[in-house]
Amino acid sequence: MSDKPELSLEQIPANRALVEELYGHNLINQETREYALDLLYPRSKWGLWASYFLSIIGSALILVGIIYFFAFNWSKVPIMAKFALVESTILICLACAFWRGIDRLSGKLFLLSASVLVGVFLAVFGQIYQTGADAYQLFMGWAALIFGWVLLSQFAALWIIWLTIMNLFICLYWDQAVFPSHQSEAFIFSILGVFNASFLVLREFLLYKKPSSMNWDWLGAVWVQGILFLAALIPLAIPMHQAIWESSYEGTLAAICGAVLGTIFHVLAFWVYRFKIPNMGALSTIILSLCLLGEAFFGRFVFKSIDGDGLSFFIMGVITIAMFTFAIVQLRRIHAQMEAENVPS
Amino acid sequence: MRLQALLVFSVLVLVVLNFEIWKKEKLKAEGQSVLLQLAPVDPRSLMQGDYMRLEYALEDMVTSEQLDKQDKRGHLVILPNENNVGSFVRFYDGEELAPKEMLIRYHKTNYDIQIVPHSFFFQEGHAKFYESARYGEFKCDSSGKHLLVALVNEKFKRIIPSDEEK
Incomplete structure (x- = not known):
């Protein structure tokens, strides 16, 4: 860490952690701390946050209301009126998105609403014409139809919705169209994991390598990374x-393939989030996942080879405590190392 | 630029949605009507929420030897009787159809064939009207596309739920 170039004062980002750190070391007094925090996080920001929060809740409630309106008046509304209502709501959302412009949050939310309403339309369509059986077609159509909007939106929430739809589509397609045998049914996890992991990789690539002059900051939110990371980690x-x-x-190919991919993902993700894009949250999740795998491994061994529940649970308890203690010690060590690497001396 | 692209995508989406409605309405209006007998269903266990599970007697008329030779998806040739109830004749192989014969699309699962849909949606609380359902009424076109338009009772009457007798 000594070979890192010296940073000038203006290159060190000022944030709450820094202020608290200075205060904690008694380098600034209480008054200065409050003044600094006030400057960094002005009170008006809370108002802005609240207004964003309320507008998101508001649009969600309106959407839910529309869905319930249909559910409870189902057979009384003439067919074309149902379609007309959904379509005109889509049109209104799109018109508002144009009016606000899709660079603003409100415009993006209207676009998101339009995307959700396309799903409502397809559900209504499926019910009116009783297209029933192949539910994967609904999600396939939904994902395909809104993909253009998703691409343009530069809006992480819409991408996450699109990815959720795609995940549902893949699962249902696997069940309803592929008819996997018992030998191959576990492949679905590899497929989902690789699909989601590719979007995680894309996100990190765009955010940290910035391949073009476009603005990728909208991918920056922590929850985006968290959801993508879990969506890749859990299926793998x-x-x-x-x-x-x-x-x-x-011994089935599906299980071996999944286990190999899972191992690769754990190792790669650990390396990336430890050395390339330091991220404690991701690292802790990987280590938790490794602990659970360790539990499973020892668990199988202990429960198979020892008779008597009491003894095997006791042994598992000891193993669990030992493993998690070890994991936490390792995490703390890594945390300390990363702090040392990233705070310029 | 982004707004123009948004406009293009939006028009595209709405065109596709309305085209799909138009296709179904055309089939409904111009399709030939046929009834398919529902396989015996136990209404108590098969009524779930606001939809009903359907199975068709037609699906059991095919023997597994016949089925083994067929592709995953294809068409059945069916022949309606005097009550317009269709029964299985043979698998379709591109040949000329005899008069009155009709085509219906199916797909194969691991052990039998299925004709979609296997569910019928209705409004919450309307289950009691559909307990007497014996047939599904389909509209079919000459290419084998079909649409389930109503459920029909044992007297060959369409079941139309009415809210008055609540």
Whole structure:
């Protein structure tokens, strides 16, 4: 860390952590601390936050209201009136999106509403014409129709909704159109995991490498990374657990493929979030996942080889305490190292 | 630039949605009507919330030997009787149809064939009207596309729920 270039004062970002740190070391007094925090986080910001929050809740409630209106008046409304109502609501949302412009949050929210309403339209369509059976077609159509809006929106929430729809589509398609055999049904986890992981990689790439002059800051929110990370980690961890627990999956190509991909993901993600894009949240999640895998591994061994519940649970308890203590010690060590690396001396 | 692209996408979405409505309405108006007998269903266990699970007697008329030779998706040839209830004749293989014969699309699962839809949606609380359902009324076109338009009771009457007798 000594070979890092010296940073000038203006290159050090001022934030709450920094102010608290200075205050904690008695370098500034209470009054200065409050003044600094007031300057960094002006009170008006809370008003802005509240107004964003309320407008998001408000649009969500309106959407829910529209959905319930349809659900409870189903057979009384003539068919074309149902379509007309949904379509005109889509049109109004789009018109408002144009009016506000899609660079503003309100415009983006209108676009998001229009995207959700396309799903409502397809659900109404499916019910009126009783297209029933293949639910994957609804999600496929939905994802395809709104993809253009999603691309243009530069809005992380809309992307997450789109990804959720795509995940549902993939799951349903796997069930309803592929008809996997028992041998291959575990492939779905690898497919979902790789699909979601590719968007995580894309997000980190765009945000940190900035390949073009476009503004990628809208991808910056922590929750975006959190959701994408979990959406990739969980499906990739499941086949690893299956490989440990379920003997019926043993040796199937699907289980092996999933377990290998899962291992690769854990290792790569650890490396990236430790050395390339330091991120304590992601690292803790990986270590938690590794602990759970360790639990499963020891659990299988202990419960299979020791008779008597009392003893095996006792041994598992000891193993659990040991493993999690070790994990937490490691995490703290990593945390300290990362702080040392990232705070210029 | 982004707004223009947004406009293009929006028009595209609305055109697609309305085109889909138009296609279904055309089939409904111009399609040939046929009834398919519902396989015996136990209404108590099969009524779930606001939809009803459907199965068709037609799906059981195919033997597994016949089925093994078929593709995952295809068409059945069916022949309506005097009550307009269709029964299985053969798998369609591109041949000329005899008069009155009709096509209906199916897909294969691991062990049988299915004709969509396998569910019928109705308004919350309307389950009692549909307990007498014996047939599904379909509209079919010459290419084998079909649309379930109503459920029909044992007297070949369409079931139309009415809210008056609540």
